[in-house]
Amino acid sequence: MSDLSLSDLGAFVSRDDSGSGRLELLVQGARCAGCMARIEKGVAALPGVTGSRFNLTTGKLSVTFARGAGEPALVMRSLEDLGYRASLFDPAAARAQEDREGKDLALALGVAAFGAGNAMMFTVPTWAGLFGQELSPATRELMYWLSALVATPCALFAGMTFFRSAWASLRRRQANMDVPISIGVLLTLAVSFSETLQHGAHAYFDAAVTLVFLLLIGRYLDHKLRLRARSAARDLLALQAPIAMRLDDAGREHGVPVGDVLVGDRLAVAPGDRIPVDALLETGVSDIDNAMITGESAPVAVAPGDLIHAGALNLGGRLILRATARSEDSTVAAIARLMEAGAQARGAYVRLADKAATLYVPIVHVLAVVTFLGGWWLGLGPREALLRAAAVLIVTCPCALGLAVPAVQVTATGRLFRKGVLVKSGAALERLSEVDHVVFDKTGVLTTGQPRLVTEIPALIAMAAPLARASRHPLARAVADRAGAGPVADSVVEVPGMGVEGVIDGRRARLGRAGFLGVEAAASSQTELWFGFDGDSRFRLTFEDSPRPEAQEAVAALRKLGLSVEILSGDLPGPVSDLAQAVGIDRWRAGLTPIEKASAIAALKAEGRKVLMIGDGLNDAAALSSAHASMAPGTAVDASQNAADLVFTGNDLTAAALSIRVARAAKSRALENFAFSALYNAVAAPAAILGLVNPLLAAVAMSGSSLIVTLNALRMALEGDNR
Amino acid sequence: MNIVLLLAPFSLALALTGLGAFWWTLKSGQYEDPKGDAARILYDHLEDGPGD
Numbered sequence: 001m002s003d004l005s006l007s008d009l010g011a012f013v014s015r016d017d018s019g020s021g022r023l024e025l026l027v028q029g030a031r032c033a034g035c036m037a038r039i040e041k042g043v044a045a046l047p048g049v050t051g052s053r054f055n056l057t058t059g060k061l062s063v064t065f066a067r068g069a070g071e072p073a074l075v076m077r078s079l080e081d082l083g084y085r086a087s088l089f090d091p092a093a094a095r096a097q098e099d100r101e102g103k104d105l106a107l108a109l110g111v112a113a114f115g116a117g118n119a120m121m122f123t124v125p126t127w128a129g130l131f132g133q134e135l136s137p138a139t140r141e142l143m144y145w146l147s148a149l150v151a152t153p154c155a156l157f158a159g160m161t162f163f164r165s166a167w168a169s170l171r172r173r174q175a176n177m178d179v180p181i182s183i184g185v186l187l188t189l190a191v192s193f194s195e196t197l198q199h200g201a202h203a204y205f206d207a208a209v210t211l212v213f214l215l216l217i218g219r220y221l222d223h224k225l226r227l228r229a230r231s232a233a234r235d236l237l238a239l240q241a242p243i244a245m246r247l248d249d250a251g252r253e254h255g256v257p258v259g260d261v262l263v264g265d266r267l268a269v270a271p272g273d274r275i276p277v278d279a280l281l282e283t284g285v286s287d288i289d290n291a292m293i294t295g296e297s298a299p300v301a302v303a304p305g306d307l308i309h310a311g312a313l314n315l316g317g318r319l320i321l322r323a324t325a326r327s328e329d330s331t332v333a334a335i336a337r338l339m340e341a342g343a344q345a346r347g348a349y350v351r352l353a354d355k356a357a358t359l360y361v362p363i364v365h366v367l368a369v370v371t372f373l374g375g376w377w378l379g380l381g382p383r384e385a386l387l388r389a390a391a392v393l394i395v396t397c398p399c400a401l402g403l404a405v406p407a408v409q410v411t412a413t414g415r416l417f418r419k420g421v422l423v424k425s426g427a428a429l430e431r432l433s434e435v436d437h438v439v440f441d442k443t444g445v446l447t448t449g450q451p452r453l454v455t456e457i458p459a460l461i462a463m464a465a466p467l468a469r470a471s472r473h474p475l476a477r478a479v480a481d482r483a484g485a486g487p488v489a490d491s492v493v494e495v496p497g498m499g500v501e502g503v504i505d506g507r508r509a510r511l512g513r514a515g516f517l518g519v520e521a522a523a524s525s526q527t528e529l530w531f532g533f534d535g536d537s538r539f540r541l542t543f544e545d546s547p548r549p550e551a552q553e554a555v556a557a558l559r560k561l562g563l564s565v566e567i568l569s570g571d572l573p574g575p576v577s578d579l580a581q582a583v584g585i586d587r588w589r590a591g592l593t594p595i596e597k598a599s600a601i602a603a604l605k606a607e608g609r610k611v612l613m614i615g616d617g618l619n620d621a622a623a624l625s626s627a628h629a630s631m632a633p634g635t636a637v638d639a640s641q642n643a644a645d646l647v648f649t650g651n652d653l654t655a656a657a658l659s660i661r662v663a664r665a666a667k668s669r670a671l672e673n674f675a676f677s678a679l680y681n682a683v684a685a686p687a688a689i690l691g692l693v694n695p696l697l698a699a700v701a702m703s704g705s706s707l708i709v710t711l712n713a714l715r716m717a718l719e720g721d722n723r
Numbered sequence: 724m725n726i727v728l729l730l731a732p733f734s735l736a737l738a739l740t741g742l743g744a745f746w747w748t749l750k751s752g753q754y755e756d757p758k759g760d761a762a763r764i765l766y767d768h769l770e771d772g773p774g775d
Contacts, residue, residue, distance in 0.1 A: 033762030
């Protein structure tokens, strides 16, 4: 990112007709009011900037530029100077993030609230009349007409969401939850009008609009849940959204969205950046970290002519590449196709509320029809029979399905969100609660993904340290970390892909791969580095990928929940078996390709196991999407974060056990709510059939049952996190 | 009894005003950044209204 001032990032500025530009950035680490003030002030002072607005809630900065002006690199540089890391948003992605649906739902909710409150105001006096209080039929009718005047337009407008979805579902010859809701609301309004016209006492205008109001609350919560997860996931992607640096004929760098890179483009990749697309190396030598693609933890040396896959991390020098595939055709694509197949299988998962709905819809409808026909046949007359059928539809309100399940899931995901775990959907939470087997990836999940020095010779480490401190290579940094602060070698030259050379206390020394020091590499799977003074003997330093400090505890916690645990790794058997022993896992398999990983998951599935896959690399993406449920750390590649149901950003593996506990608790809360509403309907439906329900009872029963299931859902938030 | 004919429209008008106000807050993006808007009032050089 240090070369930004040289590059043109104009592709990220969206221009309107007048030519003024707009740039969207995601700023990391700005969480206080003071940060907001500093950022807006700092950016607004830049030349060409006409306005800057920072959204403290979402962490997004939007900058507007004057006509023709606009230097994104300058904005990013100024943010860097202020101490914040910023990443650019693709203009298309920024537009996609606008939440139109949420605004529409909020407005519908407002209208329904207005309708419910005011229809109630006119209905309450008529309830008094039900108990024989003084209320003349003329006044009652006036109240009903006023109530109709408010409730009808509000229920029709606010209920549009349900009507549209019900209509779409009916056209596919299916009946979802919205079908009984729509029929209930429309039939209630129609019956109430006919009652009022015939001077009857049983009008349910308030019930119709209250039903819409309560269900919209559930709908709104569900939407917020999906939106929060979606935008957070997209933010994570944006953090890694690689800008490819395209070189023009004059050798100038232009930042372009990776999707715009064409085959044959020349690209520059700075040290520390990821390779954007599959490409042939033209100039430069370096070490490449393929961990994201193959799962192998040791760096690989590359030289001109080598093919490098998208997603590999450039550890050494600046590389010039020629693209051999577009982003969507890169190695990622084969994995993406596997992912798609997995996601389709998972799309077939039937959510709890939908399962309940397939039982609920036919029963309630048959009951209403039987009430109408039976009542008429038994001599009630069509008017009274229809009234009772409508009462059945009103009191057997599907609130427990429409409101309680979203309320449980919002509460549960909110609790996990505070613990740094991001849940992508309610269905993900339901699947997670059913898991009985956990599969871990090794590198980056059970291990930190950072090499750790194994060699324990303080004198050797102290000797090599001055050279190690001068290098940015992860292996050198591991040596420097162990040695602590100290002197740095003079006249250091870093030879990309080989090592560093410099002068320590007047003697020339080298630190790097075996070839760089003129020795044979040791025949071992261990990652190594050699050190030696000119013309003196050479010493070998070995490294390993260290397990996460909390890995053992996390595995034990999963076992305690009654789950079996296994490792599937792409790395060599040696490191995998060492690690398995260190964290206490006895089942492991090594050397697997991404496709073998996915088929191992499929085999477990065929045995009837419900697998939770936890992985971070591109090599895990296919396995992640074919598993019953999946988690990825916040450090994982985009593809894996996309494929995973849950992303834990707290960098704490114990989040896995916590998430499963919360998911199980959420499921039992939801089942309790179903049990309650079944009990409630078992009492309310016969009462409605027998004609015992009046408008007051209907209103109280409906709101009361909704309130109870919601309160039960909120218990989720109160429960402690004791293990 | 006639008072109902006066009070009912009056209360409806009041409630409609509230609904209109809610619609306006929604339209003008006042729920986009609750945390930021709460803090903006503390800084003199920042506009203290919600964004566009």
